[in-house]
Amino acid sequence: MNTSPKSPDHVATAPIRAAIALSTAAILGGCVVAGPPPRAYAPPPPPPAYESPGYDAQSDEAEVRVSEAPPPLPEYEQPPCPDEGYLWTPGYWGWGGGGYYWVPGTWVQPPRVGVLWTPGYWGFIGGVYLFHTGYWGPHVGFYGGVNYGYGYGGAGYAGGRWAGNSFAYNRTVNNVNVTNIHNTYNETVINNVTVNKVSYNGGAGGIAAAPTPQERAVAREQHVAVTPMQREHIQQAARNPELAARSNGGHPAIAATPRPAAFNAPGVVAARGAIGRAPGAPNPVTRPQQGQMQGQVPGASQSQSPGQLQARPQGQVQPQVRPQQVQGQPQMRPQGQGQPQMRPQQVQGQPQMRPQGQGQPQTRPQAPVQSRPPSAAPQQPRPQAQQNPKPPRNDRHEGDGGNR
Numbered sequence: 001m002n003t004s005p006k007s008p009d010h011v012a013t014a015p016i017r018a019a020i021a022l023s024t025a026a027i028l029g030g031c032v033v034a035g036p037p038p039r040a041y042a043p044p045p046p047p048p049a050y051e052s053p054g055y056d057a058q059s060d061e062a063e064v065r066v067s068e069a070p071p072p073l074p075e076y077e078q079p080p081c082p083d084e085g086y087l088w089t090p091g092y093w094g095w096g097g098g099g100y101y102w103v104p105g106t107w108v109q110p111p112r113v114g115v116l117w118t119p120g121y122w123g124f125i126g127g128v129y130l131f132h133t134g135y136w137g138p139h140v141g142f143y144g145g146v147n148y149g150y151g152y153g154g155a156g157y158a159g160g161r162w163a164g165n166s167f168a169y170n171r172t173v174n175n176v177n178v179t180n181i182h183n184t185y186n187e188t189v190i191n192n193v194t195v196n197k198v199s200y201n202g203g204a205g206g207i208a209a210a211p212t213p214q215e216r217a218v219a220r221e222q223h224v225a226v227t228p229m230q231r232e233h234i235q236q237a238a239r240n241p242e243l244a245a246r247s248n249g250g251h252p253a254i255a256a257t258p259r260p261a262a263f264n265a266p267g268v269v270a271a272r273g274a275i276g277r278a279p280g281a282p283n284p285v286t287r288p289q290q291g292q293m294q295g296q297v298p299g300a301s302q303s304q305s306p307g308q309l310q311a312r313p314q315g316q317v318q319p320q321v322r323p324q325q326v327q328g329q330p331q332m333r334p335q336g337q338g339q340p341q342m343r344p345q346q347v348q349g350q351p352q353m354r355p356q357g358q359g360q361p362q363t364r365p366q367a368p369v370q371s372r373p374p375s376a377a378p379q380q381p382r383p384q385a386q387q388n389p390k391p392p393r394n395d396r397h398e399g400d401g402g403n404r
Helices: 006-014 014-028 212-219 228-239 394-403
Strands: 087-089 092-096 098-104 104-108 116-118 121-125 130-132 135-137 162-163 166-171
Touching: 087 116, 092 228, 104 228, 121 166
Parallel strands: none
Antiparallel strands: 087 104, 092 098, 116 135, 121 130, 162 166
């Protein structure tokens, strides 16, 4: 028995030797000791959605909070400017009645000289979409980077400028009739913003644009709210069921108007892809010509019944066949120009004449001369009785007269 003291190295490595011995015994005994399970991989959380800068808290509609994003902007043509002094305000999606509705773009008279329109926009803030109302001011401020078109390319305004007390229109981006409006100019607009139809700022798929220092300064200027005509325009849009996004699928039939709150006036423009037509647009359906009954085929005779109407080529005259003249019977002639030719009475043994060519036979007059039933054949003329006939025994009377 070895009772000699153990060295310090032997004492220090004793736990290691014990673990090795235990592992060897477990393997030899057919039992495997499992270690601790590996830790599951946890991917990093996604970055938070970009939130729109909510610096414009002056909006009276800023409390409108929606959990769903607005639809894309529809495509439409700008109606012509009605008169000098009108400024263009682009259309946008409003919220009401449990869904989005389209507020048509329109030309509006500003509240006073020298102010410009800053459009409203939707911004994603605090997990919801918040609407910032547009306003009038001496400068155009931040409107979310939304490309509304016709001078509003996402930043600033390139559609015109004030020259003293008159507004000059840039014909490059505005639909202006130079016959009525003379204060115009042409200036090429360079758009540095990506052209798309996204209608909101921030959030998933939204526009990542932030206001510049100049636009932040504009937000602190004195602003003028929407005019009474603009408010009436918005209220009519909210009450119109055809402008609801769930009804028009994002393509409203009233996309823009020449004047505010004039949804049925001439010049109303429909969005591209809209079902139907704008209320003020001309009817493309061809109307019947003057003097033509509804439902009648052009070129058909008006004396025919509805079941006998036949379409004739325009400009082609239907030939008429003149029936053969019957000996001893006068031939009927048309009473006036354009009237159908009268048929003579049918004679036994002679076939009835019909017009040659395609189409139904000529219509008989309603009151023909000496009309007879079509099924009964005309009777043979009987010889008229002679007046003062001679006696059958004429020679006897003459002989008796000679004996007297």
